[in-house]
Amino acid sequence: MARKKKDEEPELFEDTASVEEEVPEAGNEETLPAVEKKKGFDPLHDEHGPLKSLVDFNFLQYASYVICDRAIPALEDGLKPVQRRILHALKEKDDGRFIKVANIVGHTMQYHPHGDASIADALVTLTNKRYLIEGQGNFGNIYTGDRAAASRYIECRLTNLARNEIFNKELTEWIPSYDGRNKEPVTLPCKLPLMLMLGADGIAVGLSTSILPHNFIELLEAQIEILREKKRSPVELNLLPDFLTGGLMDVSEYNKGNGKVKLRAKITPRKNNRVVITEVPHGVTTDSLMSSIEDAVKKKKVPVRNIDDFTAEKVEIELTLSQGATQDKVIETLYAFTKCETSVSSRLICLRDNRPVEMNVDEVLRENVRQLLLILEGELNLKLSKLLDDFHNKTLVQIFVENRIYKKIEQCKTYEAVYAAIYKGLDPFKGQLKRAIVDDDIEMLLGVRIKRISLFDIEKNRKDIEEILAELEQVEKDLNALNGYTIRYIKRLIKTYKDEFPRRTKSTSFKEADVRELTASELSIKQDENGFIGTSVKGDEILQCSSLDKLLIVLKNGQYKVVQPPDKIFVDGTLERIEVFDREKQFTCVYTDSRITYLKRFKIGGAIMNREYYMSQGEKSKLQLLVEGTPEAIYVKYNPAKGQRIHQQRFNPADIAVKGVKSRGNRMTTKSIKYIGAEPGRWWDPNDEGAVPDGVLL
Numbered sequence: 001m002a003r004k005k006k007d008e009e010p011e012l013f014e015d016t017a018s019v020e021e022e023v024p025e026a027g028n029e030e031t032l033p034a035v036e037k038k039k040g041f042d043p044l045h046d047e048h049g050p051l052k053s054l055v056d057f058n059f060l061q062y063a064s065y066v067i068c069d070r071a072i073p074a075l076e077d078g079l080k081p082v083q084r085r086i087l088h089a090l091k092e093k094d095d096g097r098f099i100k101v102a103n104i105v106g107h108t109m110q111y112h113p114h115g116d117a118s119i120a121d122a123l124v125t126l127t128n129k130r131y132l133i134e135g136q137g138n139f140g141n142i143y144t145g146d147r148a149a150a151s152r153y154i155e156c157r158l159t160n161l162a163r164n165e166i167f168n169k170e171l172t173e174w175i176p177s178y179d180g181r182n183k184e185p186v187t188l189p190c191k192l193p194l195m196l197m198l199g200a201d202g203i204a205v206g207l208s209t210s211i212l213p214h215n216f217i218e219l220l221e222a223q224i225e226i227l228r229e230k231k232r233s234p235v236e237l238n239l240l241p242d243f244l245t246g247g248l249m250d251v252s253e254y255n256k257g258n259g260k261v262k263l264r265a266k267i268t269p270r271k272n273n274r275v276v277i278t279e280v281p282h283g284v285t286t287d288s289l290m291s292s293i294e295d296a297v298k299k300k301k302v303p304v305r306n307i308d309d310f311t312a313e314k315v316e317i318e319l320t321l322s323q324g325a326t327q328d329k330v331i332e333t334l335y336a337f338t339k340c341e342t343s344v345s346s347r348l349i350c351l352r353d354n355r356p357v358e359m360n361v362d363e364v365l366r367e368n369v370r371q372l373l374l375i376l377e378g379e380l381n382l383k384l385s386k387l388l389d390d391f392h393n394k395t396l397v398q399i400f401v402e403n404r405i406y407k408k409i410e411q412c413k414t415y416e417a418v419y420a421a422i423y424k425g426l427d428p429f430k431g432q433l434k435r436a437i438v439d440d441d442i443e444m445l446l447g448v449r450i451k452r453i454s455l456f457d458i459e460k461n462r463k464d465i466e467e468i469l470a471e472l473e474q475v476e477k478d479l480n481a482l483n484g485y486t487i488r489y490i491k492r493l494i495k496t497y498k499d500e501f502p503r504r505t506k507s508t509s510f511k512e513a514d515v516r517e518l519t520a521s522e523l524s525i526k527q528d529e530n531g532f533i534g535t536s537v538k539g540d541e542i543l544q545c546s547s548l549d550k551l552l553i554v555l556k557n558g559q560y561k562v563v564q565p566p567d568k569i570f571v572d573g574t575l576e577r578i579e580v581f582d583r584e585k586q587f588t589c590v591y592t593d594s595r596i597t598y599l600k601r602f603k604i605g606g607a608i609m610n611r612e613y614y615m616s617q618g619e620k621s622k623l624q625l626l627v628e629g630t631p632e633a634i635y636v637k638y639n640p641a642k643g644q645r646i647h648q649q650r651f652n653p654a655d656i657a658v659k660g661v662k663s664r665g666n667r668m669t670t671k672s673i674k675y676i677g678a679e680p681g682r683w684w685d686p687n688d689e690g691a692v693p694d695g696v697l698l
Contacts, residue, residue, distance in 0.1 A: 068354055071202030072209055075352045075359075075367055076187040077166070078195030080202070082122045085111040087132060088185055090158050091167050098136050098155035105151055113178040116151070123156065124148045129198050129244070130501075131216065132162040142244060143315050145285030161497065166190040171378045189375050191489075193219045193368040195350060196239075196361060207356060209349040212241035212261065216501045219365065220490050226369045227483050227490075239361050241346075243505045245315075246279035250510040256360035257348035262510055265289070265340040269327040270318070275334075277317040281342045282505075286311045292338040293319070299547070300522060301337040303330060341510075369486075376486055377479065384475045388434055391468045393444060396437070398461050399429045400445050418446070522546050523565050525578065533575065534568035543578055552581040552604070558591050558616025558623050562607040576623055583607070588653050590625040590634065590668065590676060591616040597673060599651060599697060600665025601630060601658045615661050624676050630654055631678035636695070639672040646671075647688055649695035656697055666697040 073080050079087070089108040093099050105119045112119055127135040128142050137154030140147050148154060171189040176182070199213030218239060225235045240251055241261060250262040263281035270276050280289055286309060296302040303325035310316040321330050335341040349358050352367075359367075400406060405425035412418045422442050430437070478485040523546065528539035545551065545565055554560040554577040562581050563569075583605050590599050593616060607613060616623065625634065634651045638644065649669070656666050675683045 067204040067207070067356055068351060071204040072207075072349060072351050072356055073195050073200045073202070073211070074187055074354075075195065075350045075357075075364065076371065077190035078193065078198060078200075079188065079190075080122075080200070082108075082112055082114070082119060083126060084188060085184060086119065086123050086126065087158070087162065087166065087188065090133065090156070091163075094158050094163065096157070098157050101151040101154045101156055104156065110179075110182050111177045111184045120151045123151075126198075127156055129213075130159075131192075131194075131197055132159055132166070133157070134159050143280065143286055143311055145287055161192070165192050165493075166194070168375070168379065170382050171375060189378075191372050191375050192216075193223070193365055196364060196368075199241075200350075204356075207349055208347070210344070210346050211257070211348050211350070212344065212346045213243060214239055214361070215242035215503045217494055217498050218242070218503070220494050222365055223369050223372070224487055224490055226366055227487050237362050237365065239365070240507050241505065242503050243282035245282055245284075246504040246506075247281045248279075248506050248508050248510075251507060252509060254346065256362055257346055257364070258358075258360060260343050260345050262341065262343045263505075264335060264510065266506075267331050267334060267340065269331075273321045273325075273327070275319050275321070275327055275330060277319070277340070278315055279504075280315055281339070282344060284339045284342055286315060286317060289339050290317060293334070293340075296333070296337040299337075302333045335510075373482055373486055376489060377482055380475055380479050380482075380485075384472065384479070387468055387472045387475065391465060391472065392433060392435060392441070394461055394465050394468070395432055396426070396441055396445060397448060398458070398465070399426060399432065400448065402458065403429070406445075406448075422446075525551070525565065527571075527575070531572040532568055532570055533578070534566040536567045543580075545580055550581040550609070551578060553578050554615070554623075554626065556623055557619050558589075558614050558621050559612055559619065560604075560615060561610060561612050563610055577626055581607075586629055586658060587615075588625070588627050588630055588634075588678075589615055589623070589665070591621050591623050591665075592673070593617040593621040595672075596670055597624060597668045598665035599634065599653060599656065599668045600663055601653060601656060602661045602663060603658065604661050613661070617664065624673055625678070627678050633678070635675075635677050635680045635684050636669070636673055637675035637683045638669075639674045641672065644671070648684060651695040651697060668697060669695065 069081050071080070073083075077084065085108050086104065088111065089104055090099075093104065093107060101120065101123060104123065105116045108119050108123075109116060123133065124135075124139055127133040127139050133156050135154060135156045138149040139154060166188050168189045173186040174183040175186055177184045193214075195211060196214045196219055197216050200209060200211040202209045222237045222239055225237065229235060239256075240254075241249065243249075243263070247266055248264040250264075253260040253262070263283075265277050265281055265284075266279035267275050267277050277289070280286060290307055290309060293302060293304065293307060297304050297307075303322035304319045305322045306320035308318045308320075310318065319330070319334075321327065347358070348360060348364065349356055350364070351357075352359075400422075403425065405422060408421040408425050409418045412421055419439070419442055422445060423437070426437055523535050523544065524541050525533060525535060525543040525545060526537045526539040527533045527542050528537050532539075533542065543551075547565060549565060550562050551565055552560060552562055553571070553575070555571065555574045556576045557574070581604075584603060586601065586603050588599070588601050590597060592598075602615070604615075614621070615626075630653050632652075632654075634653055635648070636651065637648045638646070640647070651668060659665075675681060680686075
């Protein structure tokens with residue numbers, strides 16, 4: 001088969017359909033419009049096809065699902081969907097005893113459309129936060145980072161705090177589960193500021209949240225302050241995070257739930273030249289902390305010769321210091337070069353009415369207080385309704401029995417007659433009731449057992465009614481003074497749990513460690529007799545520096561470059577100067593090029609690492625003098641020459657301006673220089689009759 005010619009082949013991405021000619025139907029050639037060739041597709045202005053709409057719709061659905069159903073906690077109860085479903089499953093299974101975690105995971109899968117691993121991990125995390133779930137068995141270790149045992153080996157149950165404060169069927173809104181077989185709560189009627197208690201991290205589509213945990217008791221005390229604001233001006237809450245792992249924190253860059261918190265381990269000096277780490281920063285495990293210390297020791301940044309880990313229920317990492325090291329300096333270097341100091345960022349984003357919003361801690365807590373008032377009011381109304389029903393039923397039974405109204409139905413032949421007889425018998429006593437009598441009340445009376453009638457304890461019934469009336473009076477009083485009732489409720493919580501949840505993280509201010517100062521003598525640059533310099537060279541020390549420093553190396557011909565502290569480089573005895581690089585440092589330089597000597601003042605400025613530059617005019621030049629700053633004078637002694645009348649001169653470098661390092665400089669002399677210096681040496685003769693006090697710079 002013959003191959004197509006190159007010019008006959010279609011170009012890549014050519015829209016061949018756009019240049020096809022339509023084939024007219026037979027007999028309709030004259031009615032078809034001419035087909036024009038389409039222009040190139042412009043994605044910014046041209047209309048897209050149905051595929052774009054499909055992709056847009058699916059992406060928005062996915063983004064909405066991740067934000068609302070997976071990653072971001074709800075403001076109403078502070079929980080993510082998987083956490084809410086775990087707690088709901090635990091409540092359904094709750095009988096006060098421990099239950100296998102595997103059973104709870106399986107039960108939660110009726111409500112959660114994801115795998116068992118994600119449910120088990122979320123349950124272990126909730127358990128380790130201590131507030132809502134009590135665990136039995138190996139749930140891992142928040143200090144060492146050890147993982148929990150398999151879910152079939154460990155057990156859990158609701159804590160009393162969770163059992164009593166976050167569930168109420170009558171106040172819960174229910175929706176069908178993902179498969180429609182069950183009902184699950186939209187949100188739990190939570191009376192606790194759970195979102196700030198637990199903290200949360202989540203990454204969704206286009207946004208992420210990082211909510212730091214706070215101390216439970218401090219949150220409750222702040223809620224009381226908010227409730228008391230009606231009687232005085234608004235208060236500044238000043239709530240700070242509190243982490244389970246303890247440690248120290250600096251909140252100078254933190255503002256009500258947004259910003260950054262710096263965290264440090266708690267390090268305590270001990271006898272025999274040791275220090276011990278007893279608390280670690282949030283998010284750091286003892287394994288990762290020791291690994292960072294070992295790396296710092298290998299790099300000779302931390303003078304420690306031995307590390308012992310005795311961590312079990314509490315953190316205890318003991319460090320034995322190197323000979324001659326002081327405890328204060330070691331603690332400072334641990335904070336500077338290891339994970340003993342870290343920072344965490346906070347950005348409080350949550351779902352309010354199923355929409356993501358950015359808030360601060362004060363706003364969240366005030367919203368929690370508003371919700372607490374609504375829930376407590378709802379509970380009081382439910383209790384009021386139940387008490388009214390109890391009062392109504394007990395009063396009806398008392399009237400029914402005491403007045404022998406049941407005797408009036410003995411002669412009734414029809415059910416309607418029975419109803420009428422009871423209604424007529426109760427009619428004189430309506431004033432004792434708090435609501436009208438309905439058919440359901442008659443059914444209840446008809447269900448009173450004969451045994452109860454014969455053994456009816458009128459005194460006990462009257463006592464029950466009196467207690468109900470007292471309770472009704474108290475509930476109505478609480479409803480009329482809801483703020484006071486809520487404050488008493490919070491105070492009971494504080495009294496019950498104050499000892500169980502103390503503050504663990506101490507707030508303080510950190511003095512920033514000067515890393516360069518700590519590492520100023522970290523590295524030693526040496527030079528050997530073979531022309532090599534560097535940190536791995538055996539020879540005489542010529543400079544101490546930090547691994548963070550950049551070094552300026554200048555050769556005798558004026559060539560220079562900026563490098564990191566080298567392990568080993570060859571300079572072949574041409575090294576003129578090596579020092580820590582400072583781009584703002586000013587130099588005074590004298591060099592000879594093509595038998596002419598120049599003087600200039602300059603700043604090196606910026607330089608590309610490891611690139612070669614010249615402060616002279618090239619590799620054939622020769623540096624005569626290179627000093628920092630501007631000396632008062634430069635003294636020059638010339639080589640003797642036939643007919644030479646001037647043997648030495650003094651120049652004033654301050655007479656010339658500071659220029660760039662690439663400038664040629666001012667012409668100084670054409671004579672051959674024997675000695676030169678910023679100070680007059682022994683070679684300088686102040687009594688020389690041929691001396692000219694000041695040379696001229698051209």
